[in-house]
Amino acid sequence: METEHIDTLSKLLKSMSHPIRLKILCLLRDQELSVGDIRNQVKTTNANVSQHLNILRNQGIIDCRKDANFIYNRVTDPRITELMKTMQELYCPHK
Amino acid sequence: METEHIDTLSKLLKSMSHPIRLKILCLLRDQELSVGDIRNQVKTTNANVSQHLNILRNQGIIDCRKDANFIYNRVTDPRITELMKTMQELYCPHK
DNA sequence: TTTCTATTTTAGTAATTAGTTTAATGTAGT
DNA sequence: ACTACATTAAACTAATTACTAAAATAGAAA
Numbered sequence: 001m002e003t004e005h006i007d008t009l010s011k012l013l014k015s016m017s018h019p020i021r022l023k024i025l026c027l028l029r030d031q032e033l034s035v036g037d038i039r040n041q042v043k044t045t046n047a048n049v050s051q052h053l054n055i056l057r058n059q060g061i062i063d064c065r066k067d068a069n070f071i072y073n074r075v076t077d078p079r080i081t082e083l084m085k086t087m088q089e090l091y092c093p094h095k
Numbered sequence: 096m097e098t099e100h101i102d103t104l105s106k107l108l109k110s111m112s113h114p115i116r117l118k119i120l121c122l123l124r125d126q127e128l129s130v131g132d133i134r135n136q137v138k139t140t141n142a143n144v145s146q147h148l149n150i151l152r153n154q155g156i157i158d159c160r161k162d163a164n165f166i167y168n169r170v171t172d173p174r175i176t177e178l179m180k181t182m183q184e185l186y187c188p189h190k
Numbered sequence: 191t192t193t194c195t196a197t198t199t200t201a202g203t204a205a206t207t208a209g210t211t212t213a214a215t216g217t218a219g220t
Numbered sequence: 221a222c223t224a225c226a227t228t229a230a231a232c233t234a235a236t237t238a239c240t241a242a243a244a245t246a247g248a249a250a
Contacts, residue, residue, distance in 0.1 A: 001121045005187050006114055012186070013112035018208085019105040026096045035227060048209060050228055069217045069226050079185040086181045090174040091107070092100050113238085130197060143239065145198055164196050164247045 015059040016080075020044065021052050025075065028062060029084055034070040110154040111175075115139065116147050120170065123157060124179055129165040 016022055020042055027041055039049045056062045061080050064073045075081055111117055115137055122136055134144045151157045156175050159168045
């Protein structure tokens with residue numbers, strides 16, 4: 001694997017490797033959620049969720065659309081969905 | 096996904112998300128290498144490689160065997176190999 | 191034993207990352 | 221206009237992580 005890919009991938013993994021951000025990605029895997037929705041599930045402050053969402057946006061993992069005064073977030077990159085699926089299969093004991 | 100799995104996985108991703116450690120994992124995917132071998136490929140100090148290897152060992156990703164005064168490292172967890180394979184397929188343009 | 195080589199550990203510092211608080215922005219409804 | 225709500229931005233402290241250099245450990249060979 002080339003250095004360029006190593007760097008790209010390590011940045012991606014880093015952005016996913018915070019428990020709050022990983023949880024957000026899980027939540028957004030099959031639904032669109034507002035910042036407030038996420039805050040309720042993750043139990044932290046709005047500002048903190050916002051900061052984490054921003055990191056995921058800058059990484060190109062999620063994007064958002066605005067509706068009234070809500071911002072709905074969703075996973076955009078299908079590779080992330082695929083990667084999450086693989087991780088779940090490998091690390092979550094299948095029922 | 097349960098909180099426990101989220102924590103486990105985020106720790107795993109964190110340990111993989113440093114470029115040097117990710118490169119080490121790539122190198123060890125299909126071969127056993129000594130600390131010095133790795134240092135030559137990664138271009139840093141022995142101590143630095145040793146520290147990164149230690150992080151990967153504590154995470155249970157790799158283990159090592161001693162032969163004379165060399166320590167040979169290898170990936171032990173087959174899930175890591177599988178995960179690396181998926182990441183490579185998704186993020187390295189296939190020839 | 192001494193010497194050399196490979197690796198690890200420790201200690202120190204620099205750099206990055208995380209979380210809290212507060213202020214600011216934007217939008218809908220009254 | 222004002223008020224309420226949702227979100228973001230800025231500033232700061234605390235905590236973690238990374239790298240370097242030097243000392244320590246362990247084994248092989250002389």
